[in-house]
Amino acid sequence: MKKLIAFLLLACMMLTALSSCGDKTKNPTPTESPAPVDKKFEPEMIPAEAFKPRDVVVAYMEKMSQVKWTPKDTINLNEVNQGLVYKKGVEYTGIMYITGDNSQCNYDKFVSQLDENGVYIGPTTRKEGYGNHCSSSIRTAYNQISNIPTFATTVQMVPSKNRGTLPVGDYVFSADDETTDSIIAKNSAEKMYECYALLQKGDNVISCWGSTGHTRMIKEIKVVNKDGKIDPNNSYIVTIEQTSSFDSTRKDVKTNWFIDHKYTFKQLYATKYVPTTIEAFSEKAEDSTFTLKSGNTASNITSGKLKGIIRSSFCDIISVTVDFVDSTGKVVATKTMQNLVPDRTIFQFVNKDAIAPDGVTTLAAGDYTYYVTVNTHYGSAKIYELKFTVQ
Numbered sequence: 001m002k003k004l005i006a007f008l009l010l011a012c013m014m015l016t017a018l019s020s021c022g023d024k025t026k027n028p029t030p031t032e033s034p035a036p037v038d039k040k041f042e043p044e045m046i047p048a049e050a051f052k053p054r055d056v057v058v059a060y061m062e063k064m065s066q067v068k069w070t071p072k073d074t075i076n077l078n079e080v081n082q083g084l085v086y087k088k089g090v091e092y093t094g095i096m097y098i099t100g101d102n103s104q105c106n107y108d109k110f111v112s113q114l115d116e117n118g119v120y121i122g123p124t125t126r127k128e129g130y131g132n133h134c135s136s137s138i139r140t141a142y143n144q145i146s147n148i149p150t151f152a153t154t155v156q157m158v159p160s161k162n163r164g165t166l167p168v169g170d171y172v173f174s175a176d177d178e179t180t181d182s183i184i185a186k187n188s189a190e191k192m193y194e195c196y197a198l199l200q201k202g203d204n205v206i207s208c209w210g211s212t213g214h215t216r217m218i219k220e221i222k223v224v225n226k227d228g229k230i231d232p233n234n235s236y237i238v239t240i241e242q243t244s245s246f247d248s249t250r251k252d253v254k255t256n257w258f259i260d261h262k263y264t265f266k267q268l269y270a271t272k273y274v275p276t277t278i279e280a281f282s283e284k285a286e287d288s289t290f291t292l293k294s295g296n297t298a299s300n301i302t303s304g305k306l307k308g309i310i311r312s313s314f315c316d317i318i319s320v321t322v323d324f325v326d327s328t329g330k331v332v333a334t335k336t337m338q339n340l341v342p343d344r345t346i347f348q349f350v351n352k353d354a355i356a357p358d359g360v361t362t363l364a365a366g367d368y369t370y371y372v373t374v375n376t377h378y379g380s381a382k383i384y385e386l387k388f389t390v391q
Contacts, residue, residue, distance in 0.1 A: 043290065044381035046315050051285035054202035056377045057141040061217055061240045064107050064137060065094040065257035068118055075124045081244035084256075094257035096120070097244050098131030104152070105132045106140045134215045137242040138204055141217070144377060145316065146280035147342065154213035155179070157206045159276055168203055168275035169195025179208050184272045193230040195275050196265045197223045199237060202281060205273040216241040216273075219260065232266035239263065288314035290374050290383040298388035301370055304361045306349045308372075310383070315376040316344035324360055327367045333357040336375070347374070363390045 068091060075086040080099055086092060095110045102109075102123070113122030113130045122130045132140060135154045142149045142164070149164030150156075156163045160177045167173065172186045184192070199205070199221050206215040220238035224231040241258045249261075263273075295308045310317060317339045324333040335357035339347045372384035 041385040043383040045290070046288040046376055046378050046381055048285040048287050050378040051288075051315070052378065053145045053280055053283075054200060056145055057202045058217065058219055058240065060107070060141040060144050061137065062259075064110075064132070064140070065240065065242075065255070065259060067095055067107070067110060068093055069096075069110075069114055069120050070118055071124070072119050072121050073124055075120075075129065077126055077129075080126055083246070084244055090254060091118075093253040093255040095137070095242070096129060096131035097133055097242060097256045098126065098129045099133050100125070100127035100129060102128060102130045103132050104136045104140065105130045106143075132242060133244070134242050135206075135213075138215055138217055142278055142280070146278060147344075148280065149278055154206055154215050155208045155211060157204075157215060157276060158183070158208065158274075164278060165204075165206075165276040166279060167195075168277050169198045171195050171274065173274075179210065180206060180213070180272045180274045181209055183274050184269070189232070189269050190229070192269050192274070193232050193235070193265050196237070196268060197221075197230055197235065199275050200277075200281070203275060203277040205237065205239075205268060205275050207271055207273040209272070214241075214243075216258075216261075216263075230265065232269070233264055235265045236262050237268070286314045288312055288376070288378075288381075290317075290381060292372060292384045295372075295384060296370065296386060298386070301356060301386070301388065302361060302363065302390065304356045306354045306356055308349050310347040310372070310374060312345040312347075312374070312376075314345075315378055317347045317374055318344070318377060319375045320347050320349075321373040321375060321380075322357065323371045323373070324357070324363070325369045325371065332363070332368070333359045365390050 070091050071086045071088050074088045077084040077097070080097070084097065086096065095105060098105070110130050113120055115121050135151060135157055139149050139151055151161065151163035151165065155178070157165045158177060158180065159165055159167045160173055160175050171183065171191055173183045177183050199218050201218055201220070203218045204215050205218070207213050216239040218237050219240050222236055224234040239258065239261050241261070243256050243258055245256065247255050247258050291311050293309045293311070296306060300307060306322060310320065319336050319338045321334065321336040323331050326332050337353040341348060367387065367389050370386040370388065371382055373380050373382045
């Protein structure tokens with residue numbers, strides 16, 4: 001009997017133990033998460049498929065065409081073109097039309113002449129005023145991707161001048177062609193229609209006579225064929241162009257920039273326009289990688305100086321951004337420096353630009369990460385990381 005009671009007690013104890021093991025809600029076993037492992041930093045690159053120079057130049061033209069500004073005083077430029085007067089207190093859209101010493105004016109230069117309210121406070125004469133004209137605006141846009149175009153006027157854009165423009169198509173021209181009149185005279189309408197049909201976004205058409213002329217950048221093109229030939233009446237280009245006249249078709253803004261104007265092939269030939277392009281559009285795209293040589297150490301960063309030379313394998317470096325991030329991921333200091341080196345495949349931390357952003361020399365004790373990001377027309381790439389501790 002005692003053995004039977006003992007057996008039953010043992011069985012109950014075993015049943016209780018088994019029941020406890022199967023109950024997940026009681027007495028959970030604590031687990032310890034593995035310590036986080038820092039992922040090795042991998043420098044980024046700009047892929048070849050991001051290389052779209054035609055989009056860049058057209059976008060830059062559009063950027064210049066959309067600046068809002070108001071003259072502090074009336075700017076009378078009737079000597080350039082009758083009716084070219086910017087009136088005091090009237091808002092205008094697009095960089096001012098100017099033909100003087102400061103007419104090779106990019107977006108940043110023009111904006112630097114505006115106060116915080118968008119009022120133009122720069123020089124107001126034709127010779128000294130800031131702005132651009134038809135050919136200088138296009139060169140400024142082209143110079144965003146290439147330093148090769150060096151033309152200053154429309155006449156210098158004729159392919160025979162060797163100032164960075166190339167013919168679109170195989171129309172005939174010679175080294176002594178000073179104007180497009182002489183080029184058109186050597187080519188039939190049908191030949192020029194075939195050449196117009198080869199135009200692409202970012203290319204341009206030029207017409208020059210004597211010492212002056214006009215040029216337009218291409219935004220779109222439509223080619224219509226009829227009976228096996230190009231239909232010049234229904235084939236056309238859509239342009240963006242800086243002009244010396246206000247656009248009378250625009251009722252919403254006052255502007256010298258003609259945007260989305262349409263011209264048929266027949267009109268282009270009649271007004272003696274020839275199509276041109278630039279070499280940069282035909283470059284074979286490559287992945288762009290970036291290397292930083294003689295980079296920073298924690299000591300020189302926290303002393304307020306930045307150093308190093310960045311080299312790009314393909315894309316131009318437009319600017320470089322440095323960020324300082326604390327242990328929570330918050331950006332505590334940042335600075336963007338424009339690239340002033342003529343060869344923009346190189347960037348150097350030099351002079352005043354090499355000064356670290358405000359607050360870096362007085363960082364509170366803690367862990368930080370320093371990042372360097374390269375900015376190009378085709379995107380940005382974070383290329384360098386340095387972790388450091390402030391005691």
